[in-house]
Amino acid sequence: MTDTFPRASRLAKGYDAEQVEAFLARARAAYEDGGRGGAMTSWHIRTVGFDLVRGGYDVEAVDAALDRIEDAFARREKHRGEERAGANGWQTQLRSQEQSLRAQLARNDGQRFPRGSGLELTYDIDQVDELCRRIEDAFASGRPLSPDAVRLAVFKSRRGARGYREASVDAFLDRVVELLVVAAV
Numbered sequence: 750m751t752d753t754f755p756r757a758s759r760l761a762k763g764y765d766a767e768q769v770e771a772f773l774a775r776a777r778a779a780y781e782d783g784g785r786g787g788a789m790t791s792w793h794i795r796t797v798g799f800d801l802v803r804g805g806y807d808v809e810a811v812d813a814a815l816d817r818i819e820d821a822f823a824r825r826e827k828h829r830g831e832e833r834a835g836a837n838g839w840q841t842q843l844r845s846q847e848q849s850l851r852a853q854l855a856r857n858d859g860q861r862f863p864r865g866s867g868l869e870l871t872y873d874i875d876q877v878d879e880l881c882r883r884i885e886d887a888f889a890s891g892r893p894l895s896p897d898a899v900r901l902a903v904f905k906s907r908r909g910a911r912g913y914r915e916a917s918v919d920a921f922l923d924r925v926v927e928l929l930v931v932a933a934v
Contacts, residue, residue: 754806763805772797776818791822791930795923816900823930846928847888853921854885862913871912872904884925896929
């Protein structure tokens with residue numbers, strides 16, 4: 750069997766190839782099924798995780814492929830949403846999602862997400878707030894923001910109350926990416 754993606758060097762870590770291949774097979778089957786079973790959505794693609802192993806698949810190559818697959822699923826979800834609600838109804842749903850996100854974005858810097866506690870790893874508040882301001886500006890101006898601007902964001906680690914809780918930030922950014930992807934397709 751030939752590898753689907755390039756591999757990391759023997760000393761470097763990459764995604765577990767068997768896990769990636771199994772997930773891609775499930776995604777392919779779900780897509781070919783047309784989503785009738787509802788077993789997989791763009792959210793599943795966006796939030797999948799794989800173990801890191803020495804000599805595994807190159808992380809950047811797999812992530813880039815997952816982004817393309819997510820976009821394909823999002824296009825289908827948009828088409829289905831427009832079929833169910835009509836184009837205007839679908840746009841109304843997207844605006845409603847955007848308003849929900851904007852409420853959190855409108856919070857003051859340093860107060861958008863819960864703070865960590867103890868020694869838990871958290872995200873740098875200033876960096877997260879900067880990204881939130883960029884997202885808020887894009888929504889307010891109507892200028893498109895690339896989903897990759899959010900997908901690929903990396904924040905410095907902090908400890909405890911010096912940062913925002915990672916899970917809260919990640920969940921919010923997933924919702925932003927979902928909206929940006931569906932709006933962009």
